[in-house]
Amino acid sequence: MSRCSHPIRLRGWQERIDADTGELLSRVITAREPGGVLLVACGDRRAVSCPSCAEIYRHDAFQLVAAGVRGGKGVPDAVGEHPAVMVTLTSPSFGAVHTIRDRDGGCSCGGRHLPDDEALGAPVDPDRYRYLEQATWNHLVPVLWKRTVQEIRRALARELGVASAVCEGVRVPATGRRPLPRGHSARRAGRRWLSAAEPLQRRGARTHRQMLSRVGGGMGERLSHLLGQAA
Numbered sequence: 708m709s710r711c712s713h714p715i716r717l718r719g720w721q722e723r724i725d726a727d728t729g730e731l732l733s734r735v736i737t738a739r740e741p742g743g744v745l746l747v748a749c750g751d752r753r754a755v756s757c758p759s760c761a762e763i764y765r766h767d768a769f770q771l772v773a774a775g776v777r778g779g780k781g782v783p784d785a786v787g788e789h790p791a792v793m794v795t796l797t798s799p800s801f802g803a804v805h806t807i808r809d810r811d812g813g814c815s816c817g818g819r820h821l822p823d824d825e826a827l828g829a830p831v832d833p834d835r836y837r838y839l840e841q842a843t844w845n846h847l848v849p850v851l852w853k854r855t856v857q858e859i860r861r862a863l864a865r866e867l868g869v870a871s872a873v874c875e876g877v878r879v880p881a882t883g884r885r886p887l888p889r890g891h892s893a894r895r896a897g898r899r900w901l902s903a904a905e906p907l908q909r910r911g912a913r914t915h916r917q918m919l920s921r922v923g924g925g926m927g928e929r930l931s932h933l934l935g936q937a938a
């Protein structure tokens with residue numbers, strides 16, 4: 708594993724104290740460290756900022772999600788039998804961007820791009836790209852995410868006939884070539900043993916808009932309204 712590209716340089720002192728006994732567990736005084744500073748890994752999740760920390764995060768995130776879905780790392784193996792869903796939520800399009808299409812490697816600009824081409828993700832036609840709508844969308848994503856996940860929990864609980872509180876899960880944020888947020892959510896019916904329930908394995912990708920029109924309780928319309936105002 709290579710080293711952190713931008714370690715944080717800490718000065719001062721740090722003590723770890725047992726909250727129950729008041730016992731001093733360890734003490735670091737940076738003045739005694741080489742260079743007078745304590746170097747701490749930046750912990751950035753973006754490979755473009757710090758390849759080393761992003762790689763550690765990627766492995767940690769995988770182990771965390773895998774343990775939650777199949778058990779292990781202190782989670783009982785029995786959770787592997789619990790119904791689970793994996794949902795990928797992607798942003799809508801605000802105009803064509805330079806990309807490498809999966810189906811033929813081409814781009815809507817008519818050309819072909821190499822994977823390190825800086826044009827990737829940039830609008831094909833900047834004059835017609837709906838920047839304002841995209842900015843509004845990005846601003847509202849946290850609210851959308853919260854409401855959508857609530858609805859996924861409720862839908863999963865309804866399907867299984869359990870309380871929504873037992874449907875636990877994680878969110879894995881991701882970004883693609885477009886500068887738009889995207890996320891994956893793994894939800895698992897937890898805590899209660901659900902061997903009697905029909906295994907529910909659904910994989911699929913839906914856009915936020917489609918997802919919201921299915922489960923959004925009017926959020927889709929509200930967003931469309933806001934986007935309409937922005938445009």
Ligand SMILES: [Zn+2]
Pocket residue numbers: 710711712713714748749750751757759760761
């Ligand atoms: Zn780092």
Ligand SMILES: [Zn+2]
Pocket residue numbers: 804805806814815816817818819820831
């Ligand atoms: Zn292109």
